[in-house]
Amino acid sequence: MSDLVTELREVLVDALELEDIAxxxxxxxxxxxxxxxxxxxxxxxxxxxxxxxxxxxxxxATSEDTREHFYSVENLARFIESARxxx
Amino acid sequence: xxxxxxxxxxxxAWAPGLGEPxxxxxxxxxxxxxxxxxxxxxxxxxxxxxxxxxxxxxMSFVGLESCRDAEAPEPPLVYASRHGEVGRSFKLLESLARxxxxxxxxxxxxxxxxxxxxxxxxxxxxxPSVAIAAGLDTFPTALVEAAVQAADLARxxxxxWVEEDLPEFYxxxxxGPVPTMVLGMRxxxxxxxxxxxxxxxxxxxxxxxxxxxxxxxxxxxxxxxLLGRSPRTDWHGDRTQWRLxxxxxxx
Numbered sequence: 001m002s003d004l005v006t007e008l009r010e011v012l013v014d015a016l017e018l019e020d021i022a023x024x025x026x027x028x029x030x031x032x033x034x035x036x037x038x039x040x041x042x043x044x045x046x047x048x049x050x051x052x053x054x055x056x057x058x059x060x061a062t063s064e065d066t067r068e069h070f071y072s073v074e075n076l077a078r079f080i081e082s083a084r085x086x087x
Numbered sequence: 088x089x090x091x092x093x094x095x096x097x098x099x100a101w102a103p104g105l106g107e108p109x110x111x112x113x114x115x116x117x118x119x120x121x122x123x124x125x126x127x128x129x130x131x132x133x134x135x136x137x138x139x140x141x142x143x144x145x146m147s148f149v150g151l152e153s154c155r156d157a158e159a160p161e162p163p164l165v166y167a168s169r170h171g172e173v174g175r176s177f178k179l180l181e182s183l184a185r186x187x188x189x190x191x192x193x194x195x196x197x198x199x200x201x202x203x204x205x206x207x208x209x210x211x212x213x214x215p216s217v218a219i220a221a222g223l224d225t226f227p228t229a230l231v232e233a234a235v236q237a238a239d240l241a242r243x244x245x246x247x248w249v250e251e252d253l254p255e256f257y258x259x260x261x262x263g264p265v266p267t268m269v270l271g272m273r274x275x276x277x278x279x280x281x282x283x284x285x286x287x288x289x290x291x292x293x294x295x296x297x298x299x300x301x302x303x304x305x306x307x308x309x310x311x312x313l314l315g316r317s318p319r320t321d322w323h324g325d326r327t328q329w330r331l332x333x334x335x336x337x338x
Contacts, residue, residue: 019134
């Protein structure tokens with residue numbers, strides 16, 4: 001598992017105040033929203049702010065790809081890596 | 088002098104280190120102090136609803152839940168706090184000063200009526216709710232509102248008064264420390280054949296020389312009546328003199 005995935009799980013627990021969930025409980029492949037972790041739209045915004053702050057990546061809220069990037073921890077990590085590679 | 092009468096169906100109070108009426112009795116006598124740390128359990132809330140709540144919101148939920156009548160329809164709500172969730176607002180201002188993005192959670196939950204909004208979602212309560220801040224007159228103003236709502240709607244009304252120690256930054260601007268505490272009350276209109284248990288009276292203008300009562304003073308005055316220690320208590324806030332009278336107060 002990449003260091004970024006490990007770190008992202010900690011960022012999520014911290015930013016979303018998931019007090020009953022440990023970082024290692026988050027399955028990197030599982031959906032963050034809906035049936036998976038059960039996060040909601042405020043969480044989506046909170047994740048956006050947290051990763052923009054920490055990784056200095058820009059998120060286009062109107063892009064169709066954003067939904068895909070936010071699907072799981074693994075997708076988020078892939079998105080951050082590619083955004084960093086581009087900048 | 089203006090006044091409102093009401094029946095008190097239930098009350099509860101919590102502060103770090105203080106919960107039961109006996110503990111408040113000891114506090115009133117100076118045998119026990121409030122602690123600065125600690126937050127109440129909110130096990131009745133599902134984890135996903137619980138996680139975003141600040142200590143202050145948790146305290147409010149406990150104040151409302153402990154006075155709620157589970158058998159009755161959901162009541163109108165009155166939320167009172169002099170400073171509200173100023174800790175969240177302060178975090179937002181710090182983020183702005185650092186030119187960072189604002190936390191959507193802190194933004195949405197920093198508004199004064201956020202807590203009653205969350206509580207109404209939790210209980211499926213579609214009744215009116217009011218959020219009040221009125222300086223040092225916050226609690227009695229909210230009590231007037233709750234009593235008037237109860238009378239106007241001819242039904243019970245839930246009131247919660249919550250305060251929390253402020254971020255260090257603001258403390259030099261205050262007259263004194265703000266206690267971390269919550270008080271819940273369930274009010275009803277006086278029944279026709281029954282005498283009101285309580286009456287709140289007020290008159291405008293305050294004595295020029297004396298200091299207004301701080302939150303801790305108001306809480307102590309209130310406790311003396313709620314605990315049945317005295318039938319009547321007087322204090323004044325920023326611009327109003329208040330008198331609370333209690334009769335047949337059961338603790």
